Amino acid sequence: MKIGKSILLFILLASLLAFAVSSQQPQSTSISLEEKKSCITRFYDEVQPIIGNCIHYYNYTRCLNITGPNTGCSLQQAQISYSCKTGEIIIKKNSTECKPLDKFVVTANNGALIQKKEIDFSSWGTCVNNTENGCLAITCGTLKGGSARNGIFNGCDGGKQCQKFIFCGDGTKILYKAARNSFVSQDPTFRISPLEIKEVGE
Numbered sequence: 001m002k003i004g005k006s007i008l009l010f011i012l013l014a015s016l017l018a019f020a021v022s023s024q025q026p027q028s029t030s031i032s033l034e035e036k037k038s039c040i041t042r043f044y045d046e047v048q049p050i051i052g053n054c055i056h057y058y059n060y061t062r063c064l065n066i067t068g069p070n071t072g073c074s075l076q077q078a079q080i081s082y083s084c085k086t087g088e089i090i091i092k093k094n095s096t097e098c099k100p101l102d103k104f105v106v107t108a109n110n111g112a113l114i115q116k117k118e119i120d121f122s123s124w125g126t127c128v129n130n131t132e133n134g135c136l137a138i139t140c141g142t143l144k145g146g147s148a149r150n151g152i153f154n155g156c157d158g159g160k161q162c163q164k165f166i167f168c169g170d171g172t173k174i175l176y177k178a179a180r181n182s183f184v185s186q187d188p189t190f191r192i193s194p195l196e197i198k199e200v201g202e
Contacts, residue, residue: 029110029169031136033129036103036118041096052086055079104129104138105200106167117172118200119165125195126153135168144192145178163195172197 057079064072102122108115121127125142141147145161147154156162156177164183166173174197175183176190 029108031167031169032107032109033136033138034105034107036101036105037098038101039096039098041094043092043094046091046093047088048091049085050087050089051083053081054084054086055081102126106136106138106165108167108169110169116200117167117197119195119197121195126151128153132166135166138165138167140164140195142192142195161190161192163190165197 057077059075059077061073062076063070063074066072102120104119104121104127106117106119108117119127119138119140121140125140125145125148127138127140129136129138131137139153139156140163141153141156142161142163143149146158147156147160147162154160159179161178162176162183164175164177166175173185174194175185176187176194177183178187178189178191180187180189
């Protein structure tokens, strides 16, 4: 009986230890990107035809020509069925047009905590996004720094000034590049006002 209680106590302690270890394991963080847009929905009426069956009657003369040409004639009537418009119906329809607001919202979700950060580049320049080493990278160029023109990202080569945000499970990095060959956390040759990032709610 004592052996049975000892085994039961051992199993209980092992379960508690396994739960404690698993609860201390770091949870993976998922990173997602949303491009903010402004959408307008317009409603309108569209007139559509109602298609049904129509019958066309026509008369003709039929001659049996028993006693000669054009003899034994009688008036006949035939009909032809065909599809035709029998009426109209008004259908309510809508169309939605969206335009980008030049804002990115990045959401980091680790199951226990959800954080959202917004990058508003509407008055700064143009941003593009891609994946780097499993992290979300947002690279932004500006007209003032020569890395954007007419809303198009021109790249960061040749001394163009760019700013980069890297979102990973362990946090966010903000990097800069101007005269250097690579992005760094501090670049004295980066001489324009940096692009800000802000926390946003749900």
